[in-house]
Amino acid sequence: IQGDTIYYTIRAQTGETQILDGKPTATWGYDASVLGPLIKFVSGKHYHLTLINNLPEVTTWHWHGLDIPGPIEDGGPHAPVRPGEKKEIEFDINQQTMTAWLHPHPCPHTAEQVWHGLAAPVAVINPADNLPQIPHDWGIDDIPIIFQDRTFHDNQLDYQSDYDMDGTLGDTALVNGTANAEFTVTRPWLRLRVLNGANRRELRLNSNDNITMTQIASDGGFLPHAVPLTKLMLTCAERAELLLDFSSYKTGDQVVLKADDTPILRLKVGDFTEDNRSQLPATLKQIERGFTGGATHKVVMAGMDDSVRINDKLYDMTRIDDQQVMGKNEIWDVSNTNDDMPGMGMIHPFHMHGMSFLVLSRNGHDPYPNEFGFKDTIGVNPGEHVRLLVRFSVPGIFMYHCHILEHEDTGMMAQIEVI
Ligand code: C2O
Ligand code: CU
């Protein structure tokens, strides 16, 4: 730290991780053998990052969820860092409290690099909207749940042989890079920062006990009001922060979190060392959403496997597909036309770089109760359309794409220039 500039160095590197019994798995990570430690940004500060590529191939550092000017700082395919190379970038962070993430974006190799383990949690803290009554002792009562699925071949990953054009699936569920993950709960309130970091699989989170999982935040920060759930659906790259209340449990009890029917995390209740409960405010965050005017941008997501397209086109890095004026509210009408393939059409998770949007409607109606906060990724089912309120506060060229990583790599991606 020097003055108001904070310096970070982040290495992408190869390593080994004990994921299954027996031989360790060769993995990739950020300053770690797999995934990476939490990267924290404080709103209002200036950051200087040194990115070092110790991998055998080109990569990029994309800050999924951060409002930073693109395309070099944003880390899309325009910002390659070659093996052995070191790059420095700088940006200001000016946004609300939220959970973002870091992942590589060197299309068409994004999916494979994430598969190897490149992904890390990122938290933005903005003193203006950071609710102090919500647990925030990282690793104690505030923990990440990075959900992914992988297949192992003699304990190793083999992306080429598992590759599926419609999104690579694994047969083993991982949380934070671990199979059979466990955590000991030592305070009655537990905050979970859940990220669906899978290449393709939707996460349908539930528990053996139907414990109430109170959702307090979505991708872009706190919801206007807490939403109690017993089941949470996240498509790829979506995030949710949940608050679980263990005060009625006793030492030795267990809550098993599951993805569909597969156990993914055992929460073992230990002796409570401290009471961290308090009163949640009735309004977590004031969010203005009554906007109707402005230009409308149309995005049509269509197809499967190698026919995936956005507005009938495949990605071309040299083509600007759309433009929007900085600081202006505009509507994006996003649809998924895959309803002409009964039983086959896929959910496409629609993601935008460079800002967080609000969901105005889903199929002409209100969005789901947990979609009233800011988001940067939204699951769109075959035949559905959503209307988004989009406002950029930084200039640059930004991607928008399907976040099934193999679809993105195939070219289900486009770019907007914010002027
Ligand atoms: Cu998660 Cu183009 O990003
Ligand atoms: Cu992104």
Ligand code: CU
């Ligand atoms: Cu898709």
